[in-house]
Structures are given as structure tokens and as C-alpha cells.
Amino acid sequence: MNFLPGPAQTTAICLSAALPLLLLCYARITAIRGAGRRIRLGCLSVVVLFAIACIAIPGPRHLDDVVSGLFLLTTAMMLCYVLFSLLAWGFTLTLLTALARAGSPLTLEQWAAAYMQGGDLGNFAHNRLKLLIGSGMVIIADGKLAPTAKGLAVAHLVKFVRFSTGLG
């Protein structure tokens, strides 16, 4: 068994390890606002660095090495995105931090208010609905919500993925 990674694979492994550090650095740059923009910029940076490395590294190129490096880097980006989005937009985690921050036991209504930092669950619902409406999956007319054809297609896809991943 050959356990040694090729040059592009080594580059991808190093860039994968560097991605969280890059995100930590970008967090210090005030011009880069917003968690979504920061993770997108972080991913773009490592892809560009990988492309530069593939061109600049001396020696012969092997397609399998480059393709494999790309797979490794994409894996790292997906992992970072999953963890980063949990931290940034995770509903359950934010519920926990809101309750812990309160410092004393709260009723369900107080907990919801603490989670929304003064707002209520209506604000949260509108925030999530804005995503669905903005992405063209749901429309609102006369105070009623309805899924669009795109929304129905996504709903079918979600049901299929839930079924095929054992989520029921």
C-alpha cells in the first residue's frame, strides 16, 4: 500500500487544514461582514490557492493526483460549511445559548423572547419564510402561503433524501 500523498493531494490536505485558520483571520477583517460571505470567501480562497499550487508546483502533473486533491479539498469545504452553518444559523444551538445567557429559568414564552433577543417567534418565522420566498420556493398572496412549482420539486427531493438516508 502506498500511503504517501501526491503533490496536489498534499497541497489539498494542507489547504484543508488552513481553511478554518483562514476563516479565523477573515473574522478579524471588519470589511468582510456576515458569516455567509466569510465562508464563501474562505472557500474561494482555498480553491484559488489550490489552482495556483497545481500550476506552480515543479515536476510532472498527474491527473489522478489533481482530481484526488480536488476531492479532498471539496470534502474539507463541505465539512467546514456544515460546521460553520451550525454555528451561525443553528436553531437548536442558538436556543441553548439564549437559555444559558439568561442565567435563570425561563418559561417557554420567555425563552422564545430570549432567543429572539426581544422579538418573538413571529420574527423568527418571518426570517425563515423570507428565505423560502426569496429563493422562489413559496409565494404569499392575500395572507396565504403556497409552494411554487420549484418549492414542490424541492419538497419532493427533500422527502426522497429523507427516505433514502433513513430519516423516514
Add this chain to the structure above:
Amino acid sequence: MSFAVGFIAAVAFAVLAPVLQSVARARAWSLAPVIVLAITAVVSHVIGVLFGVLIVPQFRYWDAASIFSFGVMGYVFAFGAVSKSVSLDILLGLAERPDRTAPLSDVVERQVPALFQGRTGILIDGGLVEQIDSRFAATAAGQIMASRIGRLRRAFGIGDTGLYDFGE
């Protein structure tokens, strides 16, 4: 050939993971779905590597590992996107109604609070939150986790609202 071994291991993971999720749910194992996924990934990776060492004379570990990790991470990405997304739960709720419409007030006043209560249940079952009469408080484990999440959010420059920032 090493790529093919990694691909076969990823397919084995995709077949095994839903089966184990279903078994874990049916037998009420106290394992979080993500732990079941992690165990399945380790088992299928080890089996894949052993298989590769046995059948491929010049087995290249990183070629196999790259396509395996990409496949597994793609699966985890899809799993995470559909398993606990509030937006997709709202969309599915709309799509599953007979007339495929719902008053906005119904989603805001009934569906989202129900999702909120579901998440509080997850925190209680996980031992991170305890219910004292009609009030809720973070347990010691919950306080520790909330403190860790807070530190990570500060380090990565993430706010603590958990809301999408459409200004990005």
C-alpha cells in the same frame, strides 16, 4: 483502481447508513444520528482499505480516501440539510396540505411554535436543558456547551442570533 475501491466503499456507506439509522430508531438506541453516521463511515472506510490492500497490488490510500471522503461528506451534507431545517419543515408542511396553501398566521402561530417545542425536547433529551415545573434552565453540561459555542462564535466573528442576514 484505488479510486474504484474508494467509490465502492462510499457506496457501501450510502447503503449501510440508512439501514443503521432505521435500526437505531427501531431499537431506540441512545445514539445521535450523526454518531451513527460516524460509526458507519469508520467501518466502511476500514473495510474499503482492507479490501483495497487485498485486491489492488499498488493500492494508493489517498486516491481511495479522497473519493470516499467526498462521497461520505456529500451524503452528510444532504443529510444535514434535510434533517433539521426549519425552512424545509415549513415548506414540507405547506406541500403536504391537501390544498397546498396555509394562512401566514397558521405558520407563524402554530407550525413554528411546534418546531420550537420540538427543539426544546431535543435539548432536554440530550441532557443540556432541564424542565423545572413550567420553566426551563440549562444544565451544567448545557452551560459548558453554550460557553464553548459562544467562544467559537466570537473567534469566527459570528453573531449569536441564529438568524439569516439578508443584507449580505
